[in-house]
Amino acid sequence: MGEVIVITSGKGGVGKTTTTANIGTGLAALGYKVVMVDTDIGLRNLDVVMGLENRIVYDIVDVANGNCRLKQALIKDKRFENSFLLPAAQTKDKNAVSTSQMKELVGNLKQEFDYVIIDCPAGIEQGFKNAIAGAERAVVVTNPEVSAVRDADRIIGLLEAEQLHDPMLIINRLRPAMVKKGDMMNIFDSEDILAIKIIGVVPEDEAIVVSTNRGEPAVLDMTSKAGQAYRNIVKRISGEDVPLMNLEESDRFVDKLKKLIGIR
Amino acid sequence: MFDFINRMFGKESSNSKTVATERLRLVLVHDRANVSPHMLNALKEDLIRVISEYMEIDQAALEVNLNQEDNSVALVANIPVLKMKRNYASGAPSAAGGR
Ligand SMILES: Nc1ncnc2c1ncn2[C@@H]1O[C@H](COP(=O)(O)OP(=O)(O)O)[C@@H](O)[C@H]1O
Numbered sequence: 001m002g003e004v005i006v007i008t009s010g011k012g013g014v015g016k017t018t019t020t021a022n023i024g025t026g027l028a029a030l031g032y033k034v035v036m037v038d039t040d041i042g043l044r045n046l047d048v049v050m051g052l053e054n055r056i057v058y059d060i061v062d063v064a065n066g067n068c069r070l071k072q073a074l075i076k077d078k079r080f081e082n083s084f085l086l087p088a089a090q091t092k093d094k095n096a097v098s099t100s101q102m103k104e105l106v107g108n109l110k111q112e113f114d115y116v117i118i119d120c121p122a123g124i125e126q127g128f129k130n131a132i133a134g135a136e137r138a139v140v141v142t143n144p145e146v147s148a149v150r151d152a153d154r155i156i157g158l159l160e161a162e163q164l165h166d167p168m169l170i171i172n173r174l175r176p177a178m179v180k181k182g183d184m185m186n187i188f189d190s191e192d193i194l195a196i197k198i199i200g201v202v203p204e205d206e207a208i209v210v211s212t213n214r215g216e217p218a219v220l221d222m223t224s225k226a227g228q229a230y231r232n233i234v235k236r237i238s239g240e241d242v243p244l245m246n247l248e249e250s251d252r253f254v255d256k257l258k259k260l261i262g263i264r
Numbered sequence: 265m266f267d268f269i270n271r272m273f274g275k276e277s278s279n280s281k282t283v284a285t286e287r288l289r290l291v292l293v294h295d296r297a298n299v300s301p302h303m304l305n306a307l308k309e310d311l312i313r314v315i316s317e318y319m320e321i322d323q324a325a326l327e328v329n330l331n332q333e334d335n336s337v338a339l340v341a342n343i344p345v346l347k348m349k350r351n352y353a354s355g356a357p358s359a360a361g362g363r
């Protein structure tokens with residue numbers, strides 16, 4: 001019996017889809033059998049981020065309505081035999097799937113996979129309710145800015161009301177240089193305010209743009225900082241105890257260098 | 265003005281990060297209170313129970329609100345007192361135990 005994890009945030013554009021693709025692919029790279037489910041009906045994205053957009057025949061609405069069998073709609077990943085995508089429907093509307101259909105679908109996936117990772121749409125309406133319907137754990141993604149953290153707080157309250165306790169927090173798009181100047185909230189500020197456990201901090205990184213362009217999740221990129229951050233998150237999700245990565249390390253190094261050669 | 269002085273002396277409080285956390289703290293006080301109006305009601309009931317140990321109050325006229333000032337939020341309670349008790353019930357079990 002696998003575990004169902006929903007990736008949610010409230011606010012749009014904070015990095016849910018990117019996080020889903022990287023956590024899913026990272027878990028697959030560790031050998032787990034993984035399925036990623038795109039529940040953003042009408043605004044499907046996960047297929048593109050995964051580089052699988054050309055292979056879609058059926059989607060989640062087809063499965064929910066019995067137009068095809070579940071297995072027929074699952075798209076196998078290019079890189080890993082043990083990784084699959086269940087795409088969202090692009091042309092139907094958000095209410096095309098009901099909460100009970102979603103629960104049943106996720107229940108079936110759980111039988112087959114070690115991890116079911118659900119990419120949640122923005123907002124707190126039907127799409128959100130569907131995405132969390134069958135979930136057992138939740139990852140809340142936020143950015144270090146007032147509006148994103150505020151929405152995250154609201155989402156944590158709603159998750160709590162749905163008995164999804166102890167969500168895990170990911171702070172995405174942190175800019176260490178701005179934190180250092182005092183112009184961006186640091187991880188402790190966000191953690192303190194939201195009072196939930198941080199399982200990762202992902203820096204703002206051009207490698208994410210490049211990897212999204214290519215359709216290859218950054219978690220497989222051994223040279224990028226974001227990739228390293230995602231690999232650490234994946235380990236923590238799978239139960240390993242990994243200390244939080246110090247995103248200021250390289251700046252400190254530069255500082256030391258500057259001091260050594262006398263620039264200040 | 266303080267802000268300006270702080271900035272001149274490079275005090276932390278002029279950082280935009282500090283402004284952000286402060287604004288966030290205030291907005292969340294309101295968000296959380298609005299999301300669960302039950303909370304203010306529960307607080308009201310608890311207040312009535314505790315205060316009644318000491319004085320007789322006009323329960324119907326009691327008001328409890330969160331008031332926003334410039335950069336703080338205050339819990340403001342207006343509780344009309346009808347009568348003081350002569351012997352207040354200190355240490356009564358209901359005063360210590362919750363619900
Ligand atoms: N750590 C990051 N560094 C740089 N760009 C990022 C990062 N995380 C996300 N992005 C970019 O932000 C945009 C929104 O991300 P996405 O995952 O689609 O958010 P959501 O699914 O929450 O709407 C995308 O263009 C993505 O490439």
Ligand SMILES: [Mg+2]
Pocket residue numbers: 016017018040045120121
């Ligand atoms: Mg998305």
